[in-house]
Amino acid sequence: MTKKTITLTDNTNGNSTELELLEGTHGPGCISLSGLYKETGYFTYDPGYSMTGSCKSSITFINGEEGILLHRGYPIDQLAEKSSYLEVCYLLLYGALPAENEFSEFSSTIKNHTMVHENIRDFINGFRYDAHPMAMLVGTVGALSSFYHDSLDINNPKHREISAHRLIAKLPTIASYCYRHHRGLPFMYPDNNVGYVENFMQMMFAVPAQEYVHSPVAAKALEIMMILHADHEQNASTSTVRLAGSSGANPFASIAAGIASLWGPAHGGANEAVINMLEAIEQSGETIETTIARAKDKNDPFRLMGFGHRVYKNFDPRAKIIAGLCHELLADLDGDQPLFNLALELEQATLNDEYFQERKLYPNVDFYSGIILRALNIPMNMFTVMFAMARTVGWISHWMEMHNDPEYRIGRPRQIYTGHAKRDYPS
DSSP: OOOOOEEEEOOOOOOEEEEEEEOOSSSOOOOOOOOHHHHHOOOOGGGGGGGGGOOOOSSSEEETTTTTTETTTEHHHHHHHHHHHOOOOOHHHHHSSHHHHHHHHHHHHHHHHHHOOHHHHHHHHTTTTOOOOHHHHHHHHHHHGGGGGGGGOTTOOOHHHHHHHHHHHHHHHHHHHHHHHHOOOOOOOOOOOOHHHHHHHHHHOOOTTTTOOOOOOHHHHHHHHHHHHHHHOOOOOHHHHHHHHTTTOOOHHHHHHHHHHSTTTTOOOOHHHHHHHHHHHHHHOOOOOHHHHHHHHHHHOOOTTTOOOOOOOSSOHHHHHHHHHHHHHHHHHTTOOOHHHHHHHHHHHHOOOHHHHHOOBBOOOOHHHHHHHHHHHOGGHHHHHHHHHHHHHHHHHHHHHHTTTTTTTOOOOOOOOOOOOOOOOOO
């Protein structure tokens, strides 16, 4: 295949440089800058890296203009309809949907790793009674390397795989323990006789004094929620995992770094902001019309939360799936129907408004996910923990892919220095 190049000409001296043009399966071409500094003495400036490809990946593809999200080539709506969360985990990790025997073995392996060392329970109990669940999650996941140091050789593919299985299996257990500690409830051991999602719900909400009854509709809603959040390409937290892992950090430390990044309100806290916004609208007694007017007023600091997306310039494909899920769940659980009705009215008003149409400010997945989590009786300080639990498979899949990449090297962004010029220490 003929190598494609583009020519970069320096107008200051007339020198020209050939730069290679790289193309993926889908998406726009990418200019390789690997030889730019050597050839020209310049490097690029890209705040936030929004125009920079940091790696090659075969895991997830997003076309924000057309509202497309693919995992290993499969559209997200097909996975949400036909797949289970564990099957999506297998797909992200290994690149293909599992055969029946492969899935049986994978499910069995995950179940065998759901328990955590007893000292981890003591570790979580060492946090203050009012510690934020995300603070506990970051600390506990980072501490896993001190308990499971038998498989921390990052150059050993088998060790990497065992660590991936442990993270997928143990995150629901740890997440539930963070919730239970915050609420002052006794920890529940995993039950490997039930499904992955049902097991998590049981560890979250069961009490030792009575039998826990599973809600199939609630379990289905949570499972689809987790599928929709399993991976989302090179976002802030995934890039953090890759950057931390590029130094040779162990997988538990790398995932803990991703959790810390996710904790930021601009990344993982959007669904909580939606609930706060809807509650504020409901309590204020404002109409949908006055709310929309405020959102369009440049002099009003009010913002509509859960609308628009940095990547999706069309409708978020996950939002279409999750909106229908809201109806089914709330009808079954008799959940926060007034809040959901308010959300639907707000959605319809914005979809019919030229201001939002022109700017393509459509509801995103966070607009509905908070309502579903609230209907499941999950408190808002656990919303980002739920996100982290679902996203762990995406993070560890990218971490594993990075270690199989022959071009992988430690991350080292450049900077434009704007401080003082060289100066002498005063006499």
